[in-house]
Amino acid sequence: MTESAQVAVDERIKKEPFLTKLMKRPELGAIAGAILVFIFFAITADESMFTLAGIMNFMTPAAQLGILAIGAALLMIGGEFDLSIGSMVAFAGLFFGVCVVTWQLPLVAAIPMTFVFAAFVGAINGTIVIRSGLPSFIVTLAFLFILRGLSLVGLKAATGGSTQLRGVRDQVENDWLAPFFSGEAFGSLFTWLAEKGFIDTFKSGAPKVPGVPVEILWFVAFAIAATYVLLRTPAGNWIFASGGDRVAASNSGVPVNRVKISLFMLTACCAALVAIITVIDAGSTDARRGFQKEFEAIIAAVIGGCLLTGGYGSAIGAFFGAIIFGMVVIGLTYTDFDQDWFQVFLGAMLLIAVLFNNAIRKRVTGER
Secondary structure (H helix, E strand, O other): OOHHHHHHHHHHHOOOOHHHHHHOOOOHHHHHHHHHHHHHHHHHOOHHHHOHHHHHHHHHHHHHHHHHHHHHHHHHHOOOOOOOHHHHHHHHHHHHHHHHHHOOOOHHHHHHHHHHHHHHHHHHHHHHHHHHOOOHHHHHHHHHHHHHHHHHHHHHHHHOOOOEEEOHHHHHOOOOOHHHOOOEEOHHHHHHHHHOOOOOEOOOOOEOOOOEEHHHHHHHHHHHHHHHHHHHOHHHHHHHHHHHOHHHHHHOOOOHHHHHHHHHHHHHHHHHHHHHHHHHHHOEEEOOOOOOHHHHHHHHHHHOOOOOOOOOOOHHHHHHHHHHHHHHHHHHHHOOOOOOHHHHHHHHHHHHHHHHHHHHHHHHHOOO
């Protein structure tokens, strides 16, 4: 064997140092950011923020945003954007509310119909992007306004002039499927923990935290499922390939168009899931539901390591990005800081995340 061949073999079998592998992980910035935010509030916030009740308090909005953020992250890894996801929450909420209140359908019918409806709208979004060749940023920006406007018009038509549809709770309170999308899970476990003195209770003996909000369970389950798909299945490879180099992926047999349209459908279904959860919890739906969530979801995905150019990112990163949002937006209420600082935080975290992700991309690709 020649010396040059020996060097080539050595390069192929050479193991990367653990620190190098760690630096290449897209979720590194989000995990580090979550730790820093935790330390900040541990120092500045009231100690009740990190009691069990306080943790549930900030994890609930984090979970709702996180479901959207993970869907947005998968789409961004696939090389596309969806700026209509917030408006889709309102539009899917309208459809779900009409199914339950106006048509008086049971949840076993209303929920699948809502998901099918959302997937259909997502497919329209994706098909227009693929067929027209227009940037998804432009197409979904148009749908942001279209869906928000249709939500307003549809609610007024369904209610006789109001922009809010009420009566959902009355229709679903005895439905066997409602506990899977509303309220708290593991209530008996938390009651037992309270009786044993493991968690805080009220004077009556009832636990201060009656259970785990179901949206947190959906959030965790979705993050696990998305991570498994990305890292352990051919579909995950297709998503990365479609976002990394569309032409090369297509030449390699990857069904790029089908993958991208499927991701638009998945993102819309994520919005529908959040709509169903929030509508049942609130007992009503309105036209402003999901307002500006598209931007927060994309920011959480970027904080989580997704590149704006596609082909790189992590569902776990989006998971921690959403938790950072939850900690900050709720954590500020436990401090003496003006809550309007949240807007400053959003901009600063986005800028820092983009700079960090760009530096990591150059390190991975060897660019200068």
